[in-house]
Amino acid sequence: MHKFGVQGNINTWLDQIHHEYKTAVSVDCVIFGYDHSGLKILLIPCDMPPFENRLSLLGDIVHPDETTDEAAHRVLSTRTGLDDIYLEQVQVFSDLKRHPLSRVITVSYYSLIKIENDDFLLEKDNLGLQWKNVKDITELAFDHKLIMDTSLDRLKRNLREHPIGFALLPSVFTLNQLQTLYESVLGFEMDKRNFRRKLGNLEILKATGETQKDVSHRPAKLYYFDKEAYEEKLKNGFSFGL
Amino acid sequence: MHKFGVQGNINTWLDQIHHEYKTAVSVDCVIFGYDHSGLKILLIPCDMPPFENRLSLLGDIVHPDETTDEAAHRVLSTRTGLDDIYLEQVQVFSDLKRHPLSRVITVSYYSLIKIENDDFLLEKDNLGLQWKNVKDITELAFDHKLIMDTSLDRLKRNLREHPIGFALLPSVFTLNQLQTLYESVLGFEMDKRNFRRKLGNLEILKATGETQKDVSHRPAKLYYFDKEAYEEKLKNGFSFGL
DNA sequence: TCAAAAGTGTTACTTCTACACCCATGC
DNA sequence: GCATGGGTGTAGAAGTAACACTTTTGA
Secondary structure, eight states, rough: OOOOOSSSOOHHHHHOOOOGGGEEEEEEEEEEEEEEEEEEEEHHHHHOOOOOTSEEOOOEEEOOTTOOHHHHHHHHHHHHOSSSOOOEEEEOOOOTTSSSOOOEEEEEEEEEGGGGGOOGGSSGGGGGEEEEEEGGGGOSTTTTHHHHHHHHHHHHHHHHHHSGGGGOOSSSBBBHHHHHEEEHHSSOOOOHHHHHHHHHHTEEEEEEEEEESOOOOOOOOEEEEHHHHHHHHTTTTOOOOO | OOOSOOOOOOHHHGGOOGGEEEEEEEEEEEEEETTTTTTEEEEEHHHHHHEETTOOOOEEOOOOOOOOHHHHHHHHOOOOOOOOOEEEEEEEEETSSSSSSSOOOEEEEEOOOOOGGGGGGEEEEEEEOOOEGGGGOOOSSHHHHHHHHHHHHHHHHHHHSSSSSGGGGOOOOOOHHHHHHHHHHHHOOOOOOHHHHHHHHHHHHEEEEEEEEEEEOOOEEEEOOOHHHHHHHHHHHOOOOO
16 A cells, blocks of 8 residues: 555545545434433334334434534424424444445434423324433444444533533423432432532522422422523633533 | 424435435544644645635545545555554534535544654655644634634543543653643643642553653653553543543 | 752642431322 | 421541742753
């Protein structure tokens, strides 16, 4: 093999590239939801051999007139009817054999949605669309299990460094719900008093003044994430951490 | 616009995709090097209009028979003759107008090399290939400035959380060289004694027993990064941090 | 003997961890 | 009145940040 600089810079050579250098590009979305039973992702049955009996992530080919971010947003809004969803690019998977029909390079995203808003599951075009507990997922179609695991690692990290957990909870929540979310996703228990003290110091939660109703114990105060306060603090060099 | 589930799962619909949904995919490498004058990246002149007077990152189209990781490694080894280079995927850039000739989705990588090994600059096929100080770079061809900035952010973060700084230094170095690297990349000064204490506690550096030669001051001890010790510690739940 | 970087400890402050009891509500 | 989760403070440990002088070498 030649050693140095024999091929051109892509940017100078692109006009020599013919269509066999082109490839299909897709996006795959790991859509996380959360409820009392734990962290879940949204899956759909796969009908492509040899994966007919498996579930797969939601994805689609990237269209010529959209960015990959836009494609991911399109997949989400088409499937769920939801806009303004937390969405983050994870990474590219480009294994040659990852797709049985042809070469498909995929860009993975993860997103966080409030599981309470899942009326879209009833839509007739969404047949088979379902939530699965992350802990119960042992295999998926294609390399989607790998994509899920990679996204989950990313989620765990971001959960501690950015105020994104709120995107998985109802817009108003109790401190215990928040702590349980953290424990469930991260996989270890946290001390109640320390957790609450840290949150208090952050000063990004506001009490609604309301409390829980119809619970057979002392009702908890309800809070919401004060995004404006958070962004104001960001400007002053503040950084979130739990 | 239709609302729900009208398009198929990519995985079930791929056979319907014709070639106009295919696109060129490239990799672009932000190759970092470091010496006393600071952090640099490797650039090459661009000869594609309208960027004839700008420099660009090293990149190439992804071939049909290779992953994007392999393409990035190929670009690196073809240009520099170096193998076994630290390489990490950053993210995809897919803006529709990012490339003047046609749509090109690019996967960016950053890599770290020991600048002392830059004989490859002399190769005839590498005409114009050059190191530029990151601080002096105000514009690049295409969206490469954005790619550089994004990669630099990633580097800064990883530098504090993973033992990667060593990949930019000679295989044997002084503690002061290491500290200066950190200060230069991260952009703030660190306390010498605290820095050394932290490093000592990590127990991943070993003294060679040698010292600097031919310096007109007290010669510093030389160290190397003990990768085996580091990986052993990793298994026991250790995590790097500076 | 001077210049220049190497090397080394202590103290105050901040943050983190571990831990136990009373409170408000529904049944 | 009892079961259930809600809500609160303190003390010890660990880690971080700030700070100055002596040493070794070459010129």
